[in-house]
Amino acid sequence: MSAFVIGHLRSIDFGSDIVEFPDRRHALQWYRSDAYQRIVGLRTENSDSTVLIVDEVAHPHRATEVITRAS
Template sequence: MGPQIVEYLQKIDASLEPFGGRFLVHGGDVEVIENKWPGHLIIIEFPDRQQVRGWYNPAGYQAILRLRTDNSQSAVIFVDGVEHPHRATDVLGQT
C-alpha cells in the first residue's frame, strides 16, 4: 500500500459519517468458488440511494477520490438492497 492509499484510508471514514455510510465488507479473504474474482471486495452500506449519491457527489469525497483512482483499479456501482425478509421468488413479481 502506497502513501496515497494510506491517506485515502485515513480520510474515508470521515466522509461516510454524515451520510450514514458504513463498511459491511472491507477487503478480507475472498474464497472463489466459481469463475474468477479479480481482487478485493468492499461493500459500503448507506440508508438509501439519496444518501450514497450525497456522499459520492460532494466536495468531501471528491476531494479524496483521486487518491484511490490514481493508485488502484476499481469499479464503483450503486445497487439497491432488498427488504427483509426477502425470498428469491420476490423478484418474479418485479418488472
C-alpha cells in the same frame, strides 16, 4: 465475493470493501460531496476498482426468484 452484472453479462470480483448507506440519496450525497471529490483521485489513480450503487435489496436476496418473476 463474486457478483454477476446481468446488464453487461460479465462477472465482477468484489473485495470485502462494501460501504452501506440508508438509501440511494445518502449514497449519492456522499459520492458527490466536496470531501469525497477532493480525494477520489487517490482511489482512481492508485487502484483498480468498480463502484456500484445498488438500491435496497431484501435479505436474504435470491436472484433466481427475481428472474423467475420477470419471465
